[in-house]
Amino acid sequence: MSRRVAPSFFVMVWGRPDPVPMAQWWPGDLAGIETGNLPDRAAVERVRRFVRERGLRLGVHYPLQHQGDTTVRSPALTSPDEEERRAAFADVEAALREAEEVGADYLLLHFPHPAIISRAAPEPFHAIARHFGVRYTDEYDPAQFVEVTLQVADQLAGLSARHGLPLVLENDIFDAAFWRSRSFETLFSAYPELGLCLDIPRLQVNAWISPGFDPWSFLERMAPSLVEVHLSSTQWRGDVVRRHVPALPEHSAAEGWVEVGPFLQRALAARPGCRILFEHNPTVVSAEDLARCYQWVRGIAGEAAATATLTDAADAAPRMTGWREG
Numbered sequence: 362m363s364r365r366v367a368p369s370f371f372v373m374v375w376g377r378p379d380p381v382p383m384a385q386w387w388p389g390d391l392a393g394i395e396t397g398n399l400p401d402r403a404a405v406e407r408v409r410r411f412v413r414e415r416g417l418r419l420g421v422h423y424p425l426q427h428q429g430d431t432t433v434r435s436p437a438l439t440s441p442d443e444e445e446r447r448a449a450f451a452d453v454e455a456a457l458r459e460a461e462e463v464g465a466d467y468l469l470l471h472f473p474h475p476a477i478i479s480r481a482a483p484e485p486f487h488a489i490a491r492h493f494g495v496r497y498t499d500e501y502d503p504a505q506f507v508e509v510t511l512q513v514a515d516q517l518a519g520l521s522a523r524h525g526l527p528l529v530l531e532n533d534i535f536d537a538a539f540w541r542s543r544s545f546e547t548l549f550s551a552y553p554e555l556g557l558c559l560d561i562p563r564l565q566v567n568a569w570i571s572p573g574f575d576p577w578s579f580l581e582r583m584a585p586s587l588v589e590v591h592l593s594s595t596q597w598r599g600d601v602v603r604r605h606v607p608a609l610p611e612h613s614a615a616e617g618w619v620e621v622g623p624f625l626q627r628a629l630a631a632r633p634g635c636r637i638l639f640e641h642n643p644t645v646v647s648a649e650d651l652a653r654c655y656q657w658v659r660g661i662a663g664e665a666a667a668t669a670t671l672t673d674a675a676d677a678a679p680r681m682t683g684w685r686e687g
Contacts, residue, residue, distance in 0.1 A: 393418030
């Protein structure tokens with residue numbers, strides 16, 4: 362029997378102690394919340410109660426809570442330092458236990474992390490990368506990166522299976538040399554139980570800072586592993602980078618914007634049943650523009666769904682073991 366496959370819409374609750382005031386800016390057809398960087402356990406409980414009362418799903422973006430340290434970053438899974446990698450796996454296991462306790466559907470981590478950039482990258486992006494954690498290309502041997510990546514993936518897959526909770530890896534900033542090493546493809550091909558989150562703005566940032574990186578090639582080759590899309594826009598003009606702006610159809614490359622629409626269309630053509638997460642700050646545009654953002658994205662999703670009637674739901678559902686489809 363055939364059925365229609367469509368994406369589900371999530372929003373990010375990042376660092377907000379109470380989701381209730383944010384709800385006025387969210388789309389009406391919301392399926393769930395992805396949350397992280399909450400200040401304390403009380404905030405975690407407020408989010409948990411919010412999703413339970415409204416019948417929403419819950420995902421966790423590492424870290425669930427920062428306990429007063431707002432510099433907490435994603436685990437350094439691909440650090441060139443072996444001790445840092447060992448500590449990162451301990452952090453992931455603790456985060457999985459925490460996500461289990463709050464009833465989350467999945468835990469999301471950045472990958473590779475720390476970000477990997479060339480020292481020749483434009484200065485504004487050095488500042489962003491330093492804030493979130495960065496290593497430089499001359500600290501790695503790209504030829505060995507595939508081996509390290511597979512070791513990391515093997516341990517992550519084991520932790521995910523042990524805790525019965527899917528892990529999602531979100532593309533961080535990385536140099537083209539590491540894309541050419543095919544480490545991403547090798548990882549997700551060998552460990553299909555791990556899911557890919559495509560951060561659309563970061564995909565374009567990679568192309569901006571690393572000549573030779575082709576975002577379309579990345580999307581085409583990684584689409585089979587896609588389970589989630591992070592949606593917002595980024596603008597780079599001179600020394601200024603604006604991030605997490607609601608995506609709008611008029612955002613053009615000529616004005617320094619990431620053109621979100623074509624990337625989203627291609628992602629949904631390949632994976633019409635994935636999550637779309639609005640990872641924007643809704644307060645930086647007018648209410649009218651925010652409504653247009655949701656309407657535009659909903660239209661793109663609707664077009665993808667209209668051509669994605671499947672005889673087997675598994676054709677478009679994520680491949681992750683234990684995945685709870687939306």
